[in-house]
Amino acid sequence: METTATQNIIWPDVELIRNEFPILQQTVNGNPLVYLDNGATTQKPVQVIRSMQEYYTGYNSNVHRGVHTLSQKATSAYEAARHQVASFIGADHTEVIFTKGTTDAINLVASGFRKEFLNEGDEVIISTMEHHSNIVPWQLACEEKKAHLKVIPITDKGELEMDVFESMLNPRVKIVAVTWISNSLGTINPVKDIIRLAHAQGIPVLLDAAQAAPHIQIRVRDLDVDFLALSGHKVYGPTGIGILYGKESWLHKLPPYQGGGDMIKHVTFAKTTYADIPLKFEAGTPAICEAIGLGAAMAYVTQLGIHKVQAYEHQLTKYAIEQLSTIPQLRFIGEAKHRAAAISFLIGDHHPSDVGVLLDQQGIAVRTGHHCTQPLMERFNIPGTVRASLAVYNTTEEIDRLVQGVRKAVTLLG
């Protein structure tokens, strides 16, 4: 990434934005909180908190069945949230399935492929930089079906080796499942190229968009992606809710994931017919309140303007890299040309957890460890990294605090 002297980082309303996040107005270990663990989860604006409070205080009721007023109100709000999500990613609302999160969404697809499309000798392609949640479901499916899990290698800078990927494509490959943005390295993968190359051989693509959703615009039709998974809590929404987008044609082909209420059309002991999409994949009472909260979160980001968010975070990331670079012995893990707001680094031989503990003492929240990407850490032969991941409410002052904090940690560690 190019780094130039960064001044005039303009987000005129950053203080207004911060005021909408009550949790940020606190001190930790005697210092104003600097929250830089947004890759793990983002904080929630009052708009989201309020929407969830209104649900429980005003119209908590089960969806899709009651004829009474509250149930109809809850159903409308739940389905309105689905429309909000659909518009956020540029899909039709029938293609949006509410799940527990990205992990659940990937498991849904992996389970469907295991049952229906994956056979002995087939292949599934993932990449070296996948989160465990986009490795293990495929590994389980492949083990059961005696299929092979193939892994796209990456360069030392943390970019996919696209020529190798191209050579890996063949008729035995049943799906390509890759992350859009690496949670550990911040790399933005060339997903359009990945999809184009896979489609040229008739292979569907699943994108793990957990890290993409808060940072860049998602347009599933432009991407022509077959499946896309994301988590609510990483995009200013609540935990316990996420979505799976699936192209309508794929959702019709994919068998149900779990059985239960809400996903059926008619049940007899001899045979059950299933509800139409998307309800076919939503067995049981869903996370109604969380879905409504997710809708509110996406409305919030839409109102901020995802392009403005992206532009601001891009400048902030540049500033952070530039400032962190002034620390002697600091090396970045992941130096992709196209990158988002997750910045991983190590300092000399210091263990990441030591740096993390000393930053916490100064009220600075970062993530240390392997970030649920152990194979990636092995690729770089490191125990883990210190990761600062930024969000729209972070400021240059907070980056300065991080840099001072790291300097202090290094002094203490000697």
Place this chain on the structure above:
Amino acid sequence: MTIKEQQDRIIEDFEVFGDWMEKYEYIIQLGKDLPLIDPKYKTDDNLIRGCQSKVWLHAELQDGKLVFSADSDAVITKGLVGLVIQVLSNQTPKDIAEAEIYFIDAIGLTSHLSPTRSNGLLSMLKQIKLYAIGYQAKSIQN
């Protein structure tokens, strides 16, 4: 010194520190000074897996007392491990099994015991207790 006396001494040592930096400087120094574990004991069997930092713990019975040696790949964890060893090494299995560990809380490092911290300290304390109970049971059998 008894386990209680060892803990009280550490608590007294920590009272002089004016701020967190002095405290952590001391812990880091302890980590650096902790005698290295004999490499032959740095095995996977002796590895206590925390989420982030690794801790190796070796125990052996010498003249009826349990002697611990340990190591960690993170220096703060190593310092904390050093403190635990100061308290619990060279004590009888019975005393270790029955000991109440209160010094970590008293010196303001309770957060290091939280399971979410995953630095192996909590697992190490458990492992030490398990060794003690194991050796205690063995000695009763014999």
